[in-house]
Amino acid sequence: MSADAVNDCYIALELSQRTWLVGFLLPGSEKVQTMAIAGGDADALLGAISRIEAKIEGDVWSEGLTCRMRVCFEAGYDGFWLARFLLDHGIDTTILDPSSFLVSRRGRRAKTDRIDVEAMAFTLKAYLLGDKSVCRPVRLPTPEEEDAKRLARERTQLKKERTRHVNRIRALLILHGVRSVPGLWGGRWRDALSNIRTGDGRELGRFLLRELCRQFERLDVVHAQLKTLEKERIEACSTEGSINSGQKIRILKQLSGIGEVGAAHLVAEVFHRTFRNRKHLASYLGLAPSPYASGEVSRDQARRETNRRASCLSNLRGVGSNTSHKAI
Incomplete structure (x- = not known):
């Protein structure tokens, strides 16, 4: 001291x-x-x-x-x-x-x-003054590292938003006995809505039809933004020396089950960091157990969180396909 x-x-x-x-x-x-x-x-x-x-x-x-x-x-x-x-x-x-x-x-x-x-x-x-047990500092990322995360995080948010719109459209139609939902992925939904009949053979109500049209319009905006974001991602990955380096992504893609999008996500979120050891890495990813043991009581406190994060990591596998409609 x-x-x-x-x-x-x-x-x-x-x-x-x-x-x-x-x-x-x-x-x-x-x-x-x-x-x-x-x-x-x-x-x-x-x-x-x-x-x-x-x-x-x-x-x-x-x-x-x-x-x-x-x-x-x-x-x-x-x-x-x-x-x-x-x-x-x-x-x-x-x-x-x-x-x-x-x-x-x-x-x-x-x-x-x-x-x-x-x-x-x-x-x-x-x-x-030397007592490292009282807290942990957070590493200050560079502006480039922080900015590189925006591609993957915005994509995640857009896919969640797309799922919300799709679920809302399906729920509105199921209320009236309509199970088949055409045009969800950029099809000619206007023509499809004009031909839809309810479960009891009636036309869609005036206000229901207008609400569905507005939901489809918002869904079209999300689809367009996802396409634009995908172009930006490809452009960023082709630029050598950036955080989203294409070289790192190509190396990760050689691993079984890792797609291009998942590799880009890992590069932006994980691989620019420094980990002291494999336990530190597992802790960051939520894969390390958090035991609670007192006397004869012993359990893993983090089992639910560990399973959730492990599921999120497994979802990164194979998400390189741009035609998949499942939200990550």
Whole structure:
């Protein structure tokens, strides 16, 4: 433990949409002080940090001491841009994994933004002074790595949206005894709807027909966006040196059951990361067990989550076909 580390100022940020709560632990103090600024105002945050520095410099006892600003916040809603902003201004910044915090096991635990920011400031201090058990930091991805994930994630969202529209159309028609649904995959649905009859031989109702038309129009938009996204993916994969490198994808495709889309997804989400060992990799993918053993009781807490993530990984196999209509 260095003397410089002891004399650092530890600043925790509790980020929300409306306000950012800044909690700071001054050198030699055991009390976290707080101030609030407008949410999303990075310049106001720099001003707050400057005021904290001025406060430290104004203390008589701090003369001649080197004091660094050590900032932290939880990974979450605001993403990673704030960390890059602070690092660009020379401020040491750590992104913390909120799921790794040591939490009190009391049945009823008070929770406010002030309590959270105070606990985070002490957690940051303990971590930077050498206690690695109190929390885990989150690796800051490069802007290129973060942007590369958008192709696979947008595709997943579009396929979910397509499934919602298809299910809604089918549900509306089944309500009236219509089991066959033509035009779901880009066919001539307008002509098909004009010829559909209900289970008891009647034409579709006026408002039902209009609702179905609007649902099909939204479905057509999703189909068009998926085609555009597929062109962008092919273009990105053909560019060597990018995160979505075609070389990595070609290597993964040599494995049995891995398609081009699944390989691109793995490259964007997994293979730019660094894993210490195979256990670390299994933990990231949700494949590592989480045992609960106390006395004669022994069970695996993560069995359901492990099965779910394993199912998601298995769904990546063979999704290289662009003609499949099943949502990943």
